[in-house]
Amino acid sequence: MADKLQFGIAVTPTAGDVAGMTALAHDADEAGLDLIAVQDHPYQPGHLDTVTALAHLGALTTRVRLLTDVADMALRPVPMLAKAAASLDVLTRGRFELGAGSGGFPDAVAAMGGNAVRGGAAVEFTAEALRLLRAALDAEGPIAMDGRHHRIGGYEPGPAPAHRVPVWLGAQGPRMLGLIGELADGWISPLNVYVPPAEVPAKQDLIDDAAARAGRDPARVRRLYNVLGLIGGSHRGKGLFGSAETWAQTLAGWAQGLRFDTFVFWPAMAERDQLQRFAQEVVPRVRELTE
Template identity: 30%
Template sequence: MATPSTWSAPTSRDVVFGFGAHSVIGDTPTLLEMTQLADREKLDLFSLSDHPYIGQRLDAYATVGFVIGRTQHLAGFANVSNLPTRPPAMLARTVTTLSALSGGRVVLGMGAGGLWERIADMGVEPLSPAEAVEAFEEAIVLTKKLSGGGPPVTFQGRHYRVSQIDPAPVPAPPVWTGSVGPKSLAATGRVADGWIPGHAADWLSPRYRASRPVVDEAARSVGRDPREVRTIFNFPGQITARPLATTRDRDGRWIGGDVGQWVEELTGAVVEHGASGFMLFSPRGGTPDLASLGAWAGQIAPAVREAVAKHVG
């Protein structure tokens, strides 16, 4: 097992780079090779989707724990946790344990739950959309209460309850959500630390432009600075050997380009639109190939960091 390092949770001034995977059990050797490459190249994060009703998929939290035990720098998270199948009091124990073992190299991704027909197949009582969002906000509040030490916690929510439970003596990891609807976005603004726009929406998309103000207004309504809620983008695209004539399709969605075009696009996203991080996915939204990950980690991420530093310096 790798010796735990101290991974600094990102601040509002940092830009994080990672990659996302939708890995089945047969992909294990490739996933481990990719995470080792990402760790050597000092990427910040890797993520796994969390669909426990798919038997072929690697379990997100078992895999995150295994990988961060074999790496020195890389942090992991479920993008995002399937909350209805993972009770928040137990989820708090999981992430604080991972944080303690790894020196803080974990992020807690949270979602209200999609694919409810499959979630119900796992024996979970279905919730209405409004109830699911209410439970989602309660869960974020409860997981934070069960972190960071202090007196025993009693929490009496509508959906989750604990009585006289000692919080872990470990700070809560950053909580990033995958909120989409207005009620869920507002909950993100009130209680979360980061937001991953749904459907791979980026900073130029109508979805982002309509959604981010909801997050910001909800943050202000409880006395928070909206900048405390970072925006991290799941960002699919191809990395090409030569420049593309156009980097976006007729609908405005990012296609990709060569290293220089990626660097220009992402630098602009940070400097002009306040982006806080990027998770690379393949052009079809799946796990990127090893060559693309190498270019992302070894060329694009360092160049964007350098370009952003010049702008802010």
């Protein structure tokens, strides 16, 4: 688990607004946030490639960490995803974290010629992928696997990352949550509108139980919540809406009661203004409430 709460901002890789995307990342770096999180939906024609976008943002920032939220392994061969992650970590001097998933939209994946996996096959695919990622990122090779979904003939991984790159898994199903406890460094929960707070405790328990069965300390598995909403104003909708104090009290409650150690803010609108309010009004207050 992280030593202290971590806070980040979601940056959409919009091809039509590269200046806006870049400005938001720069603001996050300057404001002292911990993470820039970039979604990965390559089948969206208006989206840039996420790895390429993160390389661009990494070159223009100095301290904020970079996270794929989450990389689609059904469209990205795992050895090449590990290669990209290690390369980004080297280029950003140890600021990259890898969030990965099995591909949440298999029909869209199949339309791009990807390896669309569903159900039990997706769980098997992800278990193999997590083992491959860890071995490749540790760069201790040679690596070989004769799995059902991944057949790797033996190769020397590298380059070695600048630091141990954490591998998070984005998931919500029971068997996938079990893989997090067994094999991953952290859980990336889908947005709060898809996994509402009331559903979180049972999912956390599944991760804890699997970690204990695997001989791991459940407290070492990090937990990230993607939070959609808006700070201030009269706008209402699905997500978290309210004053900065409402946000602070809510996130502090989720940290203490739901055991999240990382929050990524997905502003419903006015991203740059919302980022400043989050960094200046919400984050310090959450830290005060949770000390």
